[in-house]
Every structure is written in C-alpha cells, then in structure tokens.
Amino acid sequence: MAIEEKNAQGGIHGRKIELLIRDDENSPEVAGKRVHELAALGVEAIIGPNVSSIAGGMLPAIVETSIVTISPTVSSLFFVGKDDPFFRMNSSTRQNAGAYAANHYAKGGRRVSAAFGIQNRLFTESWLKEFQTAFEALGGAVVATAPYDAKGADGYAAVVAPLLAVNPDAILLVSNGVDTAQIAQQFRKAGSNIKLIAAEWAASEQLIELGGKAVEGVTILQTYDRDSVVPAYTQFRDTYIGQFTNRPGYSSIASYDAAMVLFAALERSYAEKGLSLKEAIFAVVPVKGLQQDLTFDRFGDGARKKFFVTVKNGTFVGE
Amino acid sequence: MIFRRERRLRTSLIFLLASTTLVTLAIVGTGILVVRLPQIVTANQTLVDRAAEETASRIEVFLKGLEERVALVAQTAYDVPDARVGSMLDAARGDAFEALYLVNKVGTVVAISVGNVSAKRSREMVGIDLSNSKLVRAVAEKKNVVWSDKFLSAVTGIVTIGVAIPIERFGGVVIAELPLATLLKISHIARGAEGLEFWIIDGHGEVVADTGLPSASGFNLRNNPVVKAGLAQNPVAERMTFKSREYQSAASFSRALGWLFVSRIPAGLENRRIRETVGLILIAFIASPLIGLILAPFWARGMTEALAPVIQRARMIASGAPPGAWPRGNVVEFNQLTSDLEAMSKSLQQRQLELRDLNEGLEARVEQRTQDLAIANDELTETLSTLNRAQGELVHSEKMAALGRLVAGVAHELNTPIGIGRMAVSTMRDAVFQLEKRMKTGLRKSDLTNTIEHLLSGSDMAEKNMIRAADLISSFKQVAVDRTTSNRRRFQLLEIVDEIILTLTPIIKQKSIRVDREIPKDIILESYPGDLGQVLTNLIDNAIKHGFDKRDNGVIRISAAPLSKNVIRLTISDDGHGMTKGVIDKIFDPFFTTKRGCGGTGLGMHVTYNAVVSILGGAITVSSTPDEGSVFQIDLPLIGPNRNIA
Numbered sequence: 001m002a003i004e005e006k007n008a009q010g011g012i013h014g015r016k017i018e019l020l021i022r023d024d025e026n027s028p029e030v031a032g033k034r035v036h037e038l039a040a041l042g043v044e045a046i047i048g049p050n051v052s053s054i055a056g057g058m059l060p061a062i063v064e065t066s067i068v069t070i071s072p073t074v075s076s077l078f079f080v081g082k083d084d085p086f087f088r089m090n091s092s093t094r095q096n097a098g099a100y101a102a103n104h105y106a107k108g109g110r111r112v113s114a115a116f117g118i119q120n121r122l123f124t125e126s127w128l129k130e131f132q133t134a135f136e137a138l139g140g141a142v143v144a145t146a147p148y149d150a151k152g153a154d155g156y157a158a159v160v161a162p163l164l165a166v167n168p169d170a171i172l173l174v175s176n177g178v179d180t181a182q183i184a185q186q187f188r189k190a191g192s193n194i195k196l197i198a199a200e201w202a203a204s205e206q207l208i209e210l211g212g213k214a215v216e217g218v219t220i221l222q223t224y225d226r227d228s229v230v231p232a233y234t235q236f237r238d239t240y241i242g243q244f245t246n247r248p249g250y251s252s253i254a255s256y257d258a259a260m261v262l263f264a265a266l267e268r269s270y271a272e273k274g275l276s277l278k279e280a281i282f283a284v285v286p287v288k289g290l291q292q293d294l295t296f297d298r299f300g301d302g303a304r305k306k307f308f309v310t311v312k313n314g315t316f317v318g319e
Numbered sequence: 320m321i322f323r324r325e326r327r328l329r330t331s332l333i334f335l336l337a338s339t340t341l342v343t344l345a346i347v348g349t350g351i352l353v354v355r356l357p358q359i360v361t362a363n364q365t366l367v368d369r370a371a372e373e374t375a376s377r378i379e380v381f382l383k384g385l386e387e388r389v390a391l392v393a394q395t396a397y398d399v400p401d402a403r404v405g406s407m408l409d410a411a412r413g414d415a416f417e418a419l420y421l422v423n424k425v426g427t428v429v430a431i432s433v434g435n436v437s438a439k440r441s442r443e444m445v446g447i448d449l450s451n452s453k454l455v456r457a458v459a460e461k462k463n464v465v466w467s468d469k470f471l472s473a474v475t476g477i478v479t480i481g482v483a484i485p486i487e488r489f490g491g492v493v494i495a496e497l498p499l500a501t502l503l504k505i506s507h508i509a510r511g512a513e514g515l516e517f518w519i520i521d522g523h524g525e526v527v528a529d530t531g532l533p534s535a536s537g538f539n540l541r542n543n544p545v546v547k548a549g550l551a552q553n554p555v556a557e558r559m560t561f562k563s564r565e566y567q568s569a570a571s572f573s574r575a576l577g578w579l580f581v582s583r584i585p586a587g588l589e590n591r592r593i594r595e596t597v598g599l600i601l602i603a604f605i606a607s608p609l610i611g612l613i614l615a616p617f618w619a620r621g622m623t624e625a626l627a628p629v630i631q632r633a634r635m636i637a638s639g640a641p642p643g644a645w646p647r648g649n650v651v652e653f654n655q656l657t658s659d660l661e662a663m664s665k666s667l668q669q670r671q672l673e674l675r676d677l678n679e680g681l682e683a684r685v686e687q688r689t690q691d692l693a694i695a696n697d698e699l700t701e702t703l704s705t706l707n708r709a710q711g712e713l714v715h716s717e718k719m720a721a722l723g724r725l726v727a728g729v730a731h732e733l734n735t736p737i738g739i740g741r742m743a744v745s746t747m748r749d750a751v752f753q754l755e756k757r758m759k760t761g762l763r764k765s766d767l768t769n770t771i772e773h774l775l776s777g778s779d780m781a782e783k784n785m786i787r788a789a790d791l792i793s794s795f796k797q798v799a800v801d802r803t804t805s806n807r808r809r810f811q812l813l814e815i816v817d818e819i820i821l822t823l824t825p826i827i828k829q830k831s832i833r834v835d836r837e838i839p840k841d842i843i844l845e846s847y848p849g850d851l852g853q854v855l856t857n858l859i860d861n862a863i864k865h866g867f868d869k870r871d872n873g874v875i876r877i878s879a880a881p882l883s884k885n886v887i888r889l890t891i892s893d894d895g896h897g898m899t900k901g902v903i904d905k906i907f908d909p910f911f912t913t914k915r916g917c918g919g920t921g922l923g924m925h926v927t928y929n930a931v932v933s934i935l936g937g938a939i940t941v942s943s944t945p946d947e948g949s950v951f952q953i954d955l956p957l958i959g960p961n962r963n964i965a
C-alpha cells in the first residue's frame with residue numbers, strides 16, 4: 001500500500017519502486033537463501049521479516065550482502081545493540097517485557113505462571129526471560145513455566161494443569177495470536193477463570209476471532225493506539241479497511257512505517273551522492289510515522305509506543 | 320554524379336532471390352499476422368471464457384457434493400447417540416475435509432473430527448468457544464448454508480475455507496473445513512491449454528487458490544479491475560494486467576459460493592500460440608533468405624556458365640582474335656545476345672576491312688597533297704624572293720628618287736645666284752656698251768665714273784653670287800657624296816641638318832612652313848651622314864606631305880640633346896594632322912601608306928627605320944596625337960657601328 005501510494009506520487013526522484021515478494025516459507029534457512037536471491041536481483045532494501053527466528057536465519061546473509069533490511073516487528077534481544085544493516089522498528093523484547101512486568105506488578109500481581117510457544121522459541125524464551133528478570137527485580141516471581149507445541153501431538157492439558165497447580169495470580173502466554181487463542185481456550189475449558197496476559201505478539205484480530213469468550217479479559221500490549229484519531233492513522237486505517245476489509249494490525253502499521261523510513265532514506269541517498277542507504281536512514285530520522293515519530297539508536301534499534309489493552313466483548317479496549 | 324556499384328551477376332542473383340523471398344514473406348507474413356493474430360486472440364478469449372465457466376461449475380458441483388455430505392451430518396447429528404457422534408463425524412469427514420465439527424448455539428464446539436491431529440488434541444478441541452468465528456456468526460445471521468471466505472481455522476490454525484450448515488432444530492452449526500489444496504487440484508484439472516491459469520477468489524477479494532503459484536499463500540486482488548467487476552457481478556474486461564504482464568481474462572461468479580472464478584491466459588507475445596505464430600513467421604523470414612543464399616550460388620553458377628563462353632568470344636573479338644563458333648544455350652535472352660554479338664562481330668570485321676581500304680586510299684591522297692603543297696611552297700618561296708628583290712629594287716629607286724629631289728633642289732638653289740650673276744654681268748656689259756657709245760659721242764668724266772661704279776657693283780654682285788653658287792655646289796657635292804658612298808666620318812650634326820634643310824628648301828618654300836632647329840654646335844658624330852640625311856629628309860618630307868597635307872603653314876621643330884655620354888636624342892616634331900593608332904602601329908611596315916595612288920609608296924618610314932637601326936645603330940620611336948602633331952625620337956650613338964660594305 002505504501003509503495004502504491006509512493007509510486008502514485010511519482011516514485012522516488014522519478015524512479016518507481018518495485019516490490020518483490022518472497023516467501024520465507026516460515027523457515028530460517030529458506031529466508032537466508034531468499035536474501036541472497038534478492039541481492040542477486042539487485043534490490044536496494046528489504047522490509048521484513050516479522051518473526052525473530054526468521055530474522056535469525058536472514059541476518060548472516062544480510063550482513064554478507066549488506067542489504068539494508070528493516071523489520072517492522074522483530075523485537076528479539078538477539079538483534080539489539082548490533083551494528084549491522086538490520087534495522088528494527090519495534091521495541092526490544094526487554095523493553096516490552098519490562099513494560100508487562102511493571103504493568104502487572106502495578107495491578108498487584110506477584111505470582112505468574114508462563115506458557116511459551118516453541119515455534120518461535122528464540123523469541124518466546126528470551127521474552128519470557130526478560131519478563132522474569134524485570135518482574136523479579138520488582139519483587140514478583142515467575143512460579144512456573146511450560147513450553148507448548150501447537151503442532152505437537154500432546155494436548156495442551158499437560159501444560160495447563162501444572163501451570164495452574166502452583167497457584168499463580170496470572171498466566172502469561174508467550175506465542176502468536178492463533179496459538180494464544182487456542183491455549184486460552186484450554187485454560188477456560190479446564191474451568192479456570194484465571195487472569196490471562198498475552199505477549200504483544202498475539203495482539204491480532206485472530207486472537208479474538210479464534211479465542212472467542214476464552215480470551216475475554218486478556219491483557220495485552222499493543223504498539224499502536226487502536227483508537228487513535230491522528231489523521232495520518234485514520235486515513236491509513238480507512239484505506240486499509242477499504243482494501244482488505246479488516247482493520248490494520250500492528251504489523252501492518254509497522255510495515256507501513258518501515259516503508260516510510262525506507263522511502264525517506266532512499267530519497268536522501270539518491271539526492272546525496274556517496275551516502276549509503278544505511279547512512280541515509282540515520283540522516284533522515286526521526287521520520288513521521290502513522291502514530292509516532294520513528295527513530296533508531298546507533299545500532300538501528302527503534303522503539304514503539306506502548307498501549308496496554310484488554311479484550312472486552314470481542315474487542316480490544318484501552319486500559 | 321551518380322555512382323553505380325558494379326555487381327557480379329552472381330551477387331545480383333543472390334540479391335534478387337533474397338529480396339524476392341523477403342518481400343514476399345513480409346507481405347504474406349503481415350497478412351498472416353493480420354488475419355491470424357486476431358483469430359488467436361478470439362480463440363483465447365473463448366478459451367478463457369469457457370475455462371472460467373467450466374471451473375466455476377466444476378468446483379460448484381464438487382463443493383455442492385461436499386455440502387450435501389455435510390448437510391446429511393447436520394440432519395442426523397442430533398439423532399445419533401453422543402458416544403457415536405465422534406465416529407460419525409470421522410466417517411463423514413473422510414479425506415475430503417480437514418476438519419468437521421459441531422458447534423452448539425452458544426458457539427461451543429461439541430464434537431469434532433480433525434485430520435492430522437492426535438486424538439488427545441482433537442478431544443481437547445471439544446468445548447472451545449467459537450462464538451467469535453466469522454463463519455459461525457455468518458450462519459447464525461443467515462440461517463442458511465454459508466460457504467466461507469478464506470479464513471484462519473480455529474481448530475487447525477491454518478488458512479482454509481469451509482462450509483457451515485445450520486442445524487435448524489437445535490440452533491447449532493455443522494462446519495466442514497476444506498484444505499485450499501483441494502480447490503487448487505480441481506482447478507489444475509481444468510487448466511488444459513498452456514498458460515491458462517485460474518484464480519479462485521473469495522468475497523473479500525482474497526485469492527483462495529491460484530494455479531499459477533506453487534503454494535497457496537494468498538494475496539488480495541480486490542483492486543484488480545477484473546476482480547472488482549466480477550465480484551460486483553458486472554461484466555468484466557477481457558484484458559488485465561497482473562504483475563506487469565498482460566493477460567486475456569474472463570470471470571465467472573458463483574452465487575452459491577459467493578466466489579469469483581477468474582481464468583487468464585497470457586496476451587500478446589507471452590501467449591504461446593501467438594508467440595509460435597510470430598516465431599514461425601520470423602523463422603521463415605530468417606530461413607528463406609538463407610535458403611535463397613544457399614541456392615542462389617548454384618543458380619548463379621548456371622547462369623554464369625552459360626554466359627562465360629559468350630563473354631570469352633566477346634573478349635576475343637575485343638582483342639582482335641577470330642571468335643570461332645558461337646555457343647547456344649537454353650536461355651532465350653542469352654541466345655539472342657549471342658546472335659546479336661555474332662552479327663556485331665561480323666559487321667565489325669567488315670567495317671574493319673572497309674576502314675583498311677579507306678586508310679590506304681587516304682595515304683595515297685596525303686602523299687599527293689604533300690607533293691602539291693611542296694610545289695606550291697617552292698612557288699611561294701620563289702615569289703617571296705622575287706618580291707624581296709622587288710622590294711630591294713623599290714628601296715633603291717626610292718633612294719634614286721631622293722637623289723632626284725636632291726638634284727632638283729640643287730638646280731633650284733643654283734638658279735638664283737647664277738641668275739643674279741648673269742644679270743650683273745649683263746648690267747656690266749650694258750654699262751660698257753654705254754661707255755663705248757659715250758666715247759663716240761663725247762666721253763665725259765662723269766660717264767667714266769658712272770661706268771666704273773656700275774662695273775664695280777656689277778662685278779661685286781657677280782663675284783658674290785659666283786661664290787654663293789660655288790658654296791652651294793660644294794655642299795651639294797658633299798651631300799651627294801654622302802648619299803652615294805655611305806662612308807663613316809666625323810661631322811657636326813648642326814651642319815648636316817642645315818644642309819638637309821637647304822636641299823629641301825624648294826618644297827619648304829612651297830608652303831609657308833617654318834623650320835626651327837635647336838641643335839648645339841658641339842654635337843659631333845662619327846657616323847654615316849648620308850643615311851642620317853636620308854632619315855631627316857624622309858621625316859621632313861612626311862611632315863610636309865602628310866602632317867601639313869592640305870594646309871599652307873606649319874612648324875617643324877628639330878632639336879637634339881645628349882641623352883648620355885655616348886648617346887644623343889634627335890627629336891623631329893610637327894604640329895600637323897598627327898596619326899591614329901592604327902597608322903602608328905604600321906608606320907614602319909614596308910608599303911604602308913595612306914597615300915596609295917597619290918604618290919606614296921609606303922617605303923619611306925621603312926627605309927628610315929632600317930637606316931636608324933641597322934646603319935646608325937640607334938632606335939626610333941614615334942608618338943602622335945591626331946590633330947596635334949607627331950613626334951619622332953631618334954636615339955643615336957655618337958659613334959656609329961662599323962659597317963661591312965658588301
């Protein structure tokens with residue numbers, strides 16, 4: 001969408017932007033290969049990936065080909081503080097998990113059990129570790145953790161029961177929206193009414209659609225304000241709905257923001273000879289995003305605003 | 320200037336063949352393209368139209384079958400004992416569905432059969448809440464069979480499509496989920512023609528299946544004009560652009576499914592049939608001149624071989640050798656050329672013979688003429704020498720005439736003193752007779768003194784005139800000697816000039832002509848006074864005769880001045896009629912005169928010129944202005960050249 005808009009405005013210095021889409025097939029190895037393929041095609045920049053494990057697979061190729069890559073969503077600490085052509089729009093796991101810990105502690109939470117998905121383990125484990133560190137620093141405790149495999153043969157029962165057994169005041173779910181919805185269903189099915197907290201990764205419409213009543217009351221962090229009335233955002237949202245019929249999720253917003261940063265940088269690097277795209281990015285930030293100013297520290301790590309929401313009657317409602 | 324490139328026959332033939340085939344092919348090829356391409360386009364359009372319809376109905380039929388199966392479950396589900404519901408669902412699911420489950424009216428899963436999932440997991444799925452599922456909601460709303468758009472399955476976690484059928488009696492729903500791959504498979508069957516691809520697009524414009532892509536990772540085509548129109552159930556355009564490629568396309572909307580079936584086939588050169596047609600023409604275009612190129616040399620060889628003997632004969636004729644027998648081939652034009660050449664060669668030979676004869680005759684005639692010319696030449700030479708002789712004689716007679724004039728002048732000059740002398744003597748004789756008479760009658764002393772007085776004056780006068788006559792004679796004698804001997808001697812220029820003027824007195828006196836001379840006494844020459852006199856005579860004579868023609872008066876001026884140590888300039892000018900340029904140019908030519916028939920011979924100036932140049936060793940120039948007079952300048956060396964008297 002961002003590219004269509006930009007090209008409609010005449011592209012960058014008269015050059016149209018061409019979008020090449022490559023499927024990482026949800027495999028880190030494939031993703032790494034794709035980077036090399038794109039490099040061979042002469043692409044100037046990559047937007048993506050959305051998942052930390054895939055980013056891990058791409059990073060060596062990115063460093064090798066030095067193609068500037070902007071991930072709208074990746075937040076794993078693994079990528080934080082590295083001087084490479086890999087830029088992240090999102091806050092780091094540490095920042096987000098820290099915010100979660102503070103939020104829950106402030107509500108009186110002290111004992112937390114956690115379930116984490118093993119599909120994107122690099123992310124989920126590190127996230128949980130960050131949460132634990134922050135939460136324990138505050139005085140809370142993570143009393144039990146359990147990995148679960150959404151595609152595995154074992155049922156969720158093996159996860160649900162032990163986590164509930166240690167008498168926590170909340171269950172922390174660290175996985176994507178679909179998995180979070182499914183495991184939430186299992187907690188409710190087990191008859192528990194316990195407070196559920198979902199890591200920001202799950203903050204999608206799918207969580208509500210698939211979670212149904214099971215996800216009612218789930219607290220989750222969003223990196224954008226659903227109810228924002230900033231014109232840039234509302235206009236984007238309406239166009240998005242017009243095109244895709246549903247509301248833009250946080251990855252769509254972040255992707256759009258990433259494209260904004262990239263275009264500004266490309267424009268600058270075309271205008272200024274000898275300026276690499278990476279240097280151009282540092283030169284153009286902060287760039288106005290849909291809801292916030294977009295900027296990076298010297299390692300190319302960004303940060304998003306944080307909004308805690310709760311699911312109420314099938315929608316996210318700000319706290 | 321136009322340069323014409325010369326080419327060999329062979330090259331020309333190759334050109335001819337190649338260009339003929341190319342032009343033919345260009346016309347035929349264009350014709351084929353013009354006729355064939357639209358046909359292909361129409362055929363392709365029919366193909367995509369039919370394919371869209373067919374796929375739509377095929378999938379509709381297929382899905383209707385599945386739907387009936389699910390409907391059966393919906394009808395019977397609540398009649399089956401709870402314990403057996405699970406196995407019934409399993410049976411109904413078979414391989415056709417990914418998942419088949421019952422949802423009660425509050426949205427909770429009450430029974431389920433899921434493929435590829437452990438029994439434990441599938442059991443866990445019972446009891447989960449699906450009240451927010453779009454499909455469940457849609458059925459609740461419509462109370463009718465609903466085919467879903469693409470959606471994320473709550474039970475399998477993958478993207479899928481499904482059918483939901485309400486269970487009227489209990490308000491629940493039976494949902495069957497279908498793997499996208501199934502649709503893809505069916506669409507693939509319908510593909511057939513190369514390049515024909517399908518999209519199955521749900522009501523949101525999401526691509527449910529794309530035969531053009533290996534994996535069914537979907538994308539949204541809501542904004543594609545064909546899809547947009549198709550979903551709105553409007554007629555769709557026959558052309559579309561997708562990923563910057565052109566396609567011919569057709570769409571068929573399935574009301575039952577709420578889906579759009581779009582078929583597309585590459586348009587233009589991307590299309591195989593068009594490409595093949597164009598390719599074939601291109602191949603023909605390239606191949607036929609090539610074939611022409613290969614064949615042409617053989618043809619050309621045949622032609623040149625037929626021509627070669629003719630050319631050889633022509634060369635022989637050119638070099639003069641007899642050409643021998645003329646060959647005949649099987650090309651009419653060549654044979655014609657050959658016989659023409661033959662005829663030409665024959666007539667050439669004949670003409671050559673004629674020419675030779677003519678040539679020989681000519682030689683004889685030339686010799687004859689040469690002889691005639693030689694004779695004429697001899698005659699002319701003789702005439703010329705005769706003429707030369709005549710000229711010499713004329714020149715001589717001119718000199719004689721001058722001498723004659725001289726004698727006349729002398730006679731005239733002598734006449735006066737001698738006449739006076741005679742008169743004086745006769746006066747004296749009369750005085751003596753008077754005295755004799757007185758002596759008879761009485762001589763008085765006064766008579767005697769009178770007589771003596773008469774005698775004294777008479778003898779005095781006689782003496783003076785005798786002396787004058789003697790002087791004249793001696794000076795004439797000198798002139799005459801000079802004229803006739805031509806010896807070099809020293810003389811005073813002034814003296815010679817005076818003598819000449821004297822000799823010319825008779826003609827000068829005829830008119831009142833003044834002769835002014837301005838000659839320093841000290842100019843002494845050692846040269847040929849006779850010839851110089853002749854020159855002066857001629858110039859003065861001309862001045863009077865021509866310059867003062869029909870005039871009674873005039874001035875002739877004779878002056879001299881040293882020009883350098885050894886050269887003096889003598890200038891003779893008159894204020895007479897002068898001459899035109901035409902006269903001046905010819906003045907020294909022998910026999911040139913403007914007075915022919917009136918006493919002029921035209922030799923005067925010629926003689927003058929010769930005398931000045933070859934005898935006196937000087938130079939003479941003339942300048943004149945008509946009506947103002949003429950000026951002759953004579954530059955003379957003080958010492959004249961030695962002269963070999965022949």
Ligand SMILES: Nc1ncnc2c1ncn2[C@@H]1O[C@H](COP(=O)(O)OP(=O)(O)OP(=O)(O)O)[C@@H](O)[C@H]1O
Pocket residue numbers: 857861862863864865866867893895896897898902906911912913914918919920921922923924925949
């Ligand atoms: N002083 C002059 N003034 C005008 N015309 C002259 C004079 N001297 C010569 N000519 C022209 O030059 C011509 C040639 O002179 P040239 O003395 O050779 O021949 P000519 O006087 O005609 O004949 P002749 O043989 O009796 O001298 C003359 O016929 C006359 O026309």
Ligand SMILES: [Mg+2]
Pocket residue numbers: 857860861864923924
């Ligand atoms: Mg004369």
